[in-house]
Amino acid sequence: MVCAVILLLNFGYQTMEMPFCILKGSSVHDVGDSALHFTFYQRIEICKLRQGEHLILGFSIGGGIDQDPGQNPFSEDKSDKGIYVTRVTPGGPAEVAGLMMGDKVMQVNGWDMTMVTHDQARKRLTKKNEDIVRLLVTRKSLEQAVRHSMM
């Protein structure tokens, strides 16, 4: 089974796209992608659900640059001050879209979430005029899956 992955390189003001094929199930020599400075991301699109007066997404976040990163149970690196998904409401919009507990949120609708306070992060997710949020998340299992397929 071939799964096609789009390689999107953001070079500051130059963004280039390049299809990057990864073949699952066959052993391909691994060049040691640490040298290439990749991180594997997944795009998740969540449609907010209206509950009374509120638009909810159905998950909880933890983390932020104003928080103590040592208490984050999901991060690998205990100095990581990023925003992590701590809980996903069963049956909620986030679960339907494929968000999983432990995901690290890198971007929301293009806004960076790696260097934000907890409150800033919450605000970016709960903008009233947005019905859909497009998250860019990374999770350890995804990274492992792709790396494994490259082994």
Add this chain to the structure above:
Amino acid sequence: MAGMNNSKNQRDSNIQKKIDHEIRMRDGACKLLAACSQREQALEASKSLLTCNTRIMAYMSELQRMKEAQVMQRVALRSSDAGPTDDRLPCKGKVAISDLRIPLMWKDTEYFKNKGELHRCAVFCLLQVGAEIHDTDMVIVDRTLTDICFDNTIVFSEASPGFELRVELYSCCSEEDYSTGNTPRKLASKLSSSLGRSAGKKLRVAMDPGACSPISNGGGATLLLPLPTVVGPKYHLLAHTTLSLSHVQDSFRTHDLSISGNEECSHWVPLYGSVCCRLAAQPHCMTQQMMSGCLKVKQFGGDPQSWTNVYGVLKGTNLFCYHRQEDVEANIQPAFTISINKKTRIRASEKDLHNKAQSICISNHYGGEEVTHTLSADSREDTHRWMEAFWQQFYDMSQWKQCCDDLMKIELPSPRKPTLVTSKQGSLYHEMVIDTSDDISTVTDILARRMQELELRSQLGTSPPWMSLFEDSPGCPRTHNRLPHSPLRCPRPGLLSSEASLTSDSDSPCSTSPCSRHSGWAEPLSLSSHSSHFRPRTLSLDAKLSTLRGRGCGGVLQCSCQPPSSSSLAPIPAQRVPQATLSCSNSTSSNSSSEGSHSPELSDGTPFSHPSSARQSLRNLRAKLDPRNWLQSQV
């Protein structure tokens, strides 16, 4: 099989090293771009950046192609197909492009009048064959020029006859002001945020469901290189063309250019529409010895006793026959030479009565007459090898076509001097751009950087001088961890005194800005306790931009700089938001009784949107305020 794997590993690690190198160069170029204030420097740095980016893309494509090829090979081997066909491959060769000249076509009135402001553009060319990319020097173009001339000679050493040389002309208007110091606050924040949005938009566009197959859910995975945003002069593609073997000639030729852009663009330069250059090629079969060995030669039909022992060397369009092998190195003239060109006919003849092995007959036409030489090797295997060499030579000549008629001359480019970043040693203060609202540490950073630059200037080698500045030593941790401290930096020196009561709660192994040290800026160059050697703090401008952006995001950061307004926790009015997490929980003092109860109004800008829940217990809220808890919010 193991040998094949080893060579593959070798190739992979070669590309990996190249990518590493380019990423480091790229980092250096970004930092230089952010730090420099002079237009020329900025244009050069931006050119380096574009070249690095293009090279990284090319290497990644190469890597991908190699991986695909590997997998295809494995698949082919696994299936019961016949083994790989023994295809004959043509030899590689050197391809050189030089004397590039691009004529311009200014409007008559513009050129002759020559009044008014001169519209100047910086241009350069990128030349690419496969994954090998070279750039020419940068040239400033204005109305007084009739042609853009690039003096560089660029040689691609291992090109196949089917090569495609892509020539791209990039241009950039050289009149805007690029220094980040002058960038107004709003613009800086707008740039940072708008770049974020455009990247996000590109993400959305790229992830069309049709473009990729989904894996487990939703869209496919995206690979993203998180790299800092760059402010500075930007080059745009102005024209391009692709040259190949058919364009190769031992003289100047004119080729058509495809032009992108129009008069409205800032980077527009009126091109005539063609490019002149000299494109030459030297296939290896013309420059290298393809086969050599001992032979016996005689003219066809001659006396059986008239065999001559020679040492034959097949090179280019000739088989040189030397008396002895030593003559080759000694540069002594060969005894005679037999032509091997596209008109030559070679065949293996029947066994000579006097010889055991087959002989080879080579026929040529010399001035109307057909002359045939007969060659005989020592053994059957040697004969076979010679035949194989001749076949390969013919094949190479058929592939390289006009390049094998005569050897084309390629002048090797003289070693280029590395371009100095600053040619004059100006006063430090003239080169610094300081905004009044700037952090004082920005100034010290510039000073520190400049000092290092001057120190390391003597280390000019093959890499640009600024490379050594930004080279990470292996033991040094990446500096991303330092960025979080920037938003907490005090923007105004005057508020230092009020921060005496504020302590940073976060566990910070990295050094902090002078603001959070009560001693002020006594040690501007102090660095992280991790690194034992001096390391320039080059991220201050990145941090600055994120600071500016943070300010633009609702003034949350201003909270941290206000002294705690009350010494005891004021009773929370009923309207307080129960779920809203309070920002700046770091700014609690060690006395637990005093806590800055920052009103969410400041951060929201509007009264609370969520309905009040006066039933929220005070204990719960205190728990939320306690920085020892790790806050979680439901969205």
